[in-house]
Amino acid sequence: MMxxxxxxxxxxxxxxxILFILLWxxxxxxxxxxxxxxxxxxxxxxxNAEVAQEKAQREATLYRQQQKELQQQQEAIMIQAHQEVExxxxxxxxxxxxxxxxxxxxxxxxxxxxxxxxxxxxRQQVLGETNRIVRLALRDLANADLEEQIVTIFCQRLxxxxxxxxxxxxxxxxxxxxxxxxxxxxxxxxxxxxxxxxTLNLVLQNAGFMPPKDxxxxxxxxxxxxxxxxxxxxxxxxxxxxxxxxxDDYLQILEERLSATFK
Numbered sequence: 001m002m003x004x005x006x007x008x009x010x011x012x013x014x015x016x017x018i019l020f021i022l023l024w025x026x027x028x029x030x031x032x033x034x035x036x037x038x039x040x041x042x043x044x045x046x047x048n049a050e051v052a053q054e055k056a057q058r059e060a061t062l063y064r065q066q067q068k069e070l071q072q073q074q075e076a077i078m079i080q081a082h083q084e085v086e087x088x089x090x091x092x093x094x095x096x097x098x099x100x101x102x103x104x105x106x107x108x109x110x111x112x113x114x115x116x117x118x119x120x121x122x123r124q125q126v127l128g129e130t131n132r133i134v135r136l137a138l139r140d141l142a143n144a145d146l147e148e149q150i151v152t153i154f155c156q157r158l159x160x161x162x163x164x165x166x167x168x169x170x171x172x173x174x175x176x177x178x179x180x181x182x183x184x185x186x187x188x189x190x191x192x193x194x195x196x197x198x199t200l201n202l203v204l205q206n207a208g209f210m211p212p213k214d215x216x217x218x219x220x221x222x223x224x225x226x227x228x229x230x231x232x233x234x235x236x237x238x239x240x241x242x243x244x245x246x247x248d249d250y251l252q253i254l255e256e257r258l259s260a261t262f263k
Contacts (some may be wrong), residue, residue, distance in 0.1 A: 021196065031210050150184075150245070151192040154234040155199040157245045163207065165241070170209035172239035178261065179223040181237045185230035200236070 110148075173180075182188075182196055200222065233246015 066073060141221035147184075147186050147188070148192060150232055151188065151195060154245045155195060158196075158199050158203055158243060160237075161203070161243055166203055166207035169238045169241045170204055172241065173204070173209055176239040178239075179221055179230055181223050181225060182234065183225045183227035183230065183232045183236075185226070185228060185232055187226055188234075193222075193224050196224075196234070196236075 180200065182193075184198075188196070230244075231247040233244060233248065235242060235244030235246065
């Protein structure tokens with residue numbers, strides 16, 4: 001039978017306790033502290049990682065939001081740029097169209113003006129030549145019979161003049177001390193002068209004209225002159241009034257009608 005040596009057992013227990021204390025003090029406890037420090041460090045790094053991850057996620061979200069906003073801004077800028085380009089294109093088209101229309105209008109106006117100037121020059125030339133030819137023809141056709149007929153027509157014109165006008169003329173002549181001038185395009189013979197003188201005396205007397213006592217005598221009341229500018233005609237000046245008959249009036253009518261025809 002094996003005997004137990006209590007001293008040895010106690011010594012072993014004491015050695016174990018001493019070993020345990022030594023291990024706890026110098027090995028296990030530092031290891032635990034190291035583990036705790038490592039754990040704390042890991043926890044801290046984990047927390048930092050989570051914070052960094054959250055920050056990264058926030059930054060990523062912000063980046064995506066900014067990128068989306070930037071893309072939207074780019075699209076808006078592109079749309080605006082397209083609109084501005086289109087507006088500018090339309091503006092340039094309208095401006096070009098207006099310039100073309102203005103040029104066309106100016107060209108048409110210039111063409112119309114040139115046409116009018118040409119027609120006006122042509123009309124004036126035709127009218128002038130027609131008037132000149134007619135005047136030359138009338139001068140060539142003038143003879144004694146024609147001149148006598150002109151005097152007869154002129155006397156009829158004097159008799160056909162309104163009585164109220166003759167009364168106004170008679171009133172003006174009552175204070176007029178100058179002779180009455182009768183002008184003709186030809187040298188009027190004595191018989192024609194006498195006929196005109198008698199006709200004027202008759203119409204003036206019928207209008208109540210009495211020559212002033214201190215004025216010219218009845219014989220010198222009329223003065224006959226030649227006026228080549230008249231075209232086969234006679235005119236009389238009575239104190240500012242004028243009564244005439246000549247072919248120039250008919251030439252003017254012809255000129256007006258020719259002018260109307262050319263328009």
